[in-house]
Amino acid sequence: MSDKFLCLFIIVLGQTVWGQNQERIIINGKIASNTYDLEGVYVVNAETENMVTTNADGTFSIRAKAGDTLVFSSIQFKENRTLLTAENFSDLNFTVKLSLVIHQLQEVIVRNYANINAVSLGIIPQGQKSYTEAERKLHTATALNPTANAGGVAGGSISADPFLNFLSGRTAMLKKEVAVEKKEFFMKLLESMFSLDHFVNRLSIPAEYVKGFEYYAVDNDKFTVVLNSKNKTSTEFLLGELAVKYKEILAIENK
Structure with missing residues (x-):
């Protein structure tokens, strides 16, 4: 008798579990946040402990039924517990909004350590030449690579890239970029040392010709050497000489 009762209990329990699982269907949804x-x-379905993760666009699909609670959890979001209703299953745009976890700093201290740099940390060897972006491109395009193998020449060979870059005109183009970059650097340096008022009132350069005079000045190799030394007195003296010559050129052109 007890065996029959136990068998009947197992059958009823199995049908109950099967029936409960049948009640749950796939619900599709999406999370949204800033x-x-x-x-x-x-x-996570808190009732069944079934778990999935969202896709790149925030969508998810999980088996559930009305009355189940979905738990949304992540490091960057505050936990959200959403009780499902029957309407959620028919809603094609079922969306759960999540709030970002904001870690507020109490204090930020910025210190300037003059002795700590890429060289002192061993990232860059001491004395190594530093390149600007344009100079680095030119160096890469023209540098010979002794480890390259172009045809198995005994003792190694050199890369053919510099030669090809020369023939294609890429080297010439990169040299122009370096020249333009240097001019822009000297222009910014010149404008940081002398104001517009200095050019107009001290050097008597018409305001509309100041920019042209600056280009004229940085085209002078002797001047850029002095300018790069950041010696304002020497720079101002030479700038005055160039201003006289530039105004002579303007006078001839405006005749």
Whole structure:
């Protein structure tokens, strides 16, 4: 008798569990927040402990039924517990809004350590030449690579890239970029040392010709050497000489 009762109990229990599982269907939804990083958020059915994660666009699919609670959890979001209703299953735009976790700093201290730099940390060897972006491109395009192998020449060979860059005109183009970059650097340096008022009132350069005079000045190799030394007195003296010559050129052109 007890065996029959136990068998009947197992059958009823199995049917109950099967019936409960049948009640749960797939619900499709999406999370939303003030960020584009919506992937990898955990979505857990608190009743069944079934778990999925969101896709890159924040979408998810999980088996559930009305009355179940979905728990949304992630490092970057505050935990959200959403009680599902029957309407959620028919809503094609079922969306759960999540709030970002904001870690507020109490204090930020910025210190300038003059002796700590890339050289002192061993990142860059001491005395190594530093390149600007344009100079680095030119160096790469023209540098010979002794480890390259172009045809198995005994003792190694050199890369053919510099030769090809020369023939294609790339080297010439990169040299122009370096020249333009240097001019821009000297222009900014010159404008940081002398104001517009200095050019107009001290050097008597018409305001509309000041920019042209600056280009004229930085085209002078002797002047750029003095300018780069950041010696304002010497720079101002030479600038005055160039201003006289530039005004003579303007006078001839405006005749």
